[in-house]
Amino acid sequence: MxxxxxxxxxCARKACKATNAAFPLHPRDAELEIVETDLNPLFIRNILPRIEWDALREICVELGLPTLPDAAPEPAALFAEPIVPADTMQDADEGAEKQPTQLLQDLHRLLLETTIATGKLVCGNCGHEYAVKEGIANFLLPSHLV
Amino acid sequence: MLPTPSTSHVSFNNVYEPAEDSFLLLDTLSSSTESNFLRTRFSNSHTGQNESTEHNLGAPLILEVGTGSGVVLAFATANAIAIFGRSDLLTLGTDINSFACQASTKTVQTAITEPLAHLGHGKFLDIVNADLTTPIRSGSVDVLIFNPPYVPTSELPDLTLHDTFNTISLETSSTTFEQDSHLLALSYAGGVDGMEITNRLLEQLRGILHPERGVAYILLCAQNKPNEVKERIKNWGQPWAVETVGYSGKKGGWERLQILRIWSACSIR
Known part of the structure; x- marks a missing residue:
């Protein structure tokens, strides 16, 4: 996943859902796998407003991945001005596509290409562990916890 | 007409086979009225021009509950531009049947690698093995799609057995007949009026949908007493609205199947 x-x-438990501690779920004993997929820069830009940045930072720390900046990047940090030779500067703004920055590429790799193949997801409120097997997380609860 | 995703890899011994209800969902989502509704609602035109705009609402999240073979979610993902007018959307599914989770994952992945889908498909996230929407974060879903177990039955499958039936046992290395029957029953058995599962979903719906952008498409059959269901939803009050936006098998004023669109009628902009 x-x-x-x-x-x-x-967390899938009703009693947990209302608490702040039930999000994000904490990966544990996670085996990561990189599954490559096409880079779509506009997509990464439009996904950013949906991301709970602090939660994502926390997950990266827990997975031992490189630390993210303190705050979500501004859209401007995702694209660099194209490098244009000096003698063509006059028309540089016309039609030149902005280039994705390293930050954008890193986010693509983290959000869409880094997957948990096996492991557990742990609720910070009740401590329940949800298993991930073959990339599919199991959120079914034993009947006494429903 | 948009192509129907292939499900030829799916074992229909324990996963619901696409049928009239699935196809009605495909037809309704891709109908001109619904794609116009969705395109207008999730229009991205004002965010494309200026990257510093404050109005970037972000990529919409589409959730299908009970994906089964995955044919509906694959269709929505592969035809994102045609249906929603944008390809920067995320699709996610849940199913209580782990075999359906595996099958759906493959169906969606296959559909988006079809050459024709290459231009306009959305981004598929995952299918998670879950009971309805229980692990989905509150208020996060923009579009929810549900083809429920709607057949009236005297009882519901025994969930205390589900844990053992939800995996292949090490001794047998294949599913048993009893196991397959249990898993298939989960895909169709709806209990009283065929509404027991749908009622649970309806209870979760307002918590899961985005309060302003949220839309749900829910399929009902005639025995579900759709008019009573619609009356109940109307009683939710503002901003929720409900309308029948697709039907099939019309005979003498009776629609055998119909699709409700339930949406937040908040003015977004």
């Missing part, structure tokens, strides 16, 4: 999916998941 993709790291981005964790942005939309909480």
């Amino acid at each position: 993709k790291i981005l999916t964790l942005n939309f998941l909480t």
Whole structure:
């Protein structure tokens, strides 16, 4: 399962859902796998407003991934002005596509290409562990916890 | 007409096979009235011009509950531009049947690698093995799609057995007949009036949908007493609205199947 999916998941227990501690779920004993996918820069830009940045930072720390900046990047930090030779500067603004920055590429890799193949997702409120097997997370609860 | 995703890899011994109800959902989502509604609602035109705009609402999240074979979610993902007018959307599914989770994942992945889908498909996230929307973060869903177990039955499948039936046992290495029956029953058995599962989803709906942008498409059959269901939803009050936006099998004023659109009628802009 993709790291981005964790942005939309909480503990499945009704009593936990109302608490702040049930989000994000904490990965444990996670085996990560990189599954490459096409880079779509506009997509990454438009996904940013949906992301709970502090939660994503926390997940990265827990997975031992490189630390993210303190705050979500501004859209301007995702694109660099194209490098244009000096003698063509006059028309540089016309039609030149902005280039994705390293930051944008790193976010693509983190959100869409980094997946949890096996492991557990732990609720910060009740401590319940949800298993991830073959990339599919199991959120079914034993009947006494429903 | 948009192509129907292939489900030829799916074992229909324990996963619901696409049928009239699934196809009605495909037809309704891609109908001109619904795609116009969705395109207007999720229009991205004002965010494309100026990157510093404050109005960037972000990529919409589409959630299908009970994906089964995955044919509906695959269709919505592969035809994102045609249906929603944008490809920067995320699709996510849940199913209580782990075999359906695996099958749906493959169906969606196959559909978006079709050459024709290459231009306008959305981004598929995952299918999670879950009971309805229980692990989905509150207020996060923009579009919810649900083809419920709607057949009236005297009882519901026994969920205390589900844990053992939801995996392949190490001794047998394939599913048993009893197991397959249990898993298939989860896809159709709706209990009293065929509404027991749909009623649980309706209870979760307002908490899961985005309070302003949220829209749900829910399929009902005639035995579900759709008019009573609609009356109940009307009683939710502002901003919720409900309308029948698709039907099939019309005979003498009776629609065998129909699709309700339930949406927040808040003015967004």
